[in-house]
Amino acid sequence: MNNKGNIVSLLIDHPAPQVRRFTLNRAERMNALDGPTLQSLNDAVRDCASAAGQVKVLVIRGSGRAFCAGNDLKWLASGVLADRAAHMRHQDLMQDTYERLESVPQIVLASINGYALAGGFELALACDVMIADEAAELGDEHIRRSLLPSGGSSQRLPRKLRLQRAMYYLVTGRRMTGREAADMGLAALAAPSLQLESITLELAQEIAQADALALASMKQMARRAMELPLSDGLRYERWMQHRYRTQSPSLEAGVQGFAGTTGS
Known part of the structure; x- marks a missing residue:
């Protein structure tokens, strides 16, 4: 996986039989996605496609106080945005990574703590089941920066919510709590903060019992x-x-x- 300053930006472990867990490990950047981290996630998900018999459930979570705050704007501003081709490659990689999550044979759980914003919100939308800390904050905030989504929220959110509700969040950039996400059916479950990890793992183990x-x-x-x-x-x-x-x-x-x- 990606190493920078001796810090691995994506951790992979096996917390239970037939369950593989990916932890975004850039807590100091609220797990914002730079190019190397996104590529590591893409590679890790791709590797799972041929391991369906041994791995039935994938769990994606974030370290520290956030699930994922979206694209790393500092990294983008370091030269990626100024290079149109480089920026487009990053956007294509994001789309490809999220589509991989939808196409792999495993059931993908998003365990959402803290913040899931913009590209991080889009990452959660690409997962099969969302379990959110009831106090987590989720939202697509692209419009607040006069930006458009590049990770699929304009397409996935209206498919998961009715158009009126999806449009409300897309054009205002407002956030919803994990409890609100569960109440409107966007998240499957809302969990107390201290129980998020255990509830997610219990669900992963339950799913992994199936063929x-x-x-x-x-x-x-x-x-x-x-x-x-x-x-x-x-x-x-x-x-x-x-x-x-x-x-x-x-x-x-x-x-x-x-x-x-x-x-x-």
Whole structure:
């Protein structure tokens, strides 16, 4: 991973079986994303794509008092913004990294403490499930700096919230708390600060009990639901069901396990 001044900007550990955790480790910059850190995250997520059998859940969190404050503006101002090509490469890397999170077979949890702003908010939006400290502050603040999003919030937020609510946050740059995010359905859970880590890990372990192919298929089906008309989505679900029958013994085992009870 990236080293600068003997500090690794992305830490990777395995806090539980079949769970891999990525910790943004630039606490002195509120885990703001410079190019090397973003590349490290991109590489780490890419490496997980071929490890679906061994790793079922990814957790992304931030060190210190923030999840991620967005792009590192100091780093951008050091010469990246003045170089149009370099700036575009950084934006492309951000889009690619966040799309990787959506496409990897693992279920990706965002464990949000402190601040998730601008590009950090977009990072959280790209994850499959958000668990937020109830006092955390989340928001897309690009408009406050007369900037436009480059990490997908203009597209993902309206898909996760209704247009009116999404537009409100996009055009004002206002923040929401973790509790508010959960109440409106943007975050799955809001947790007390001291319980955020344990609740996230418990959820990761619960998810990791499921069949790896079933998890990957469920993720794929649910994400396609955001794009397809209902009739097309239902056909896609049937196609995925048939494919799953041919690729995994878990379907038969699951049915036998529930023999004698009601079910699907």
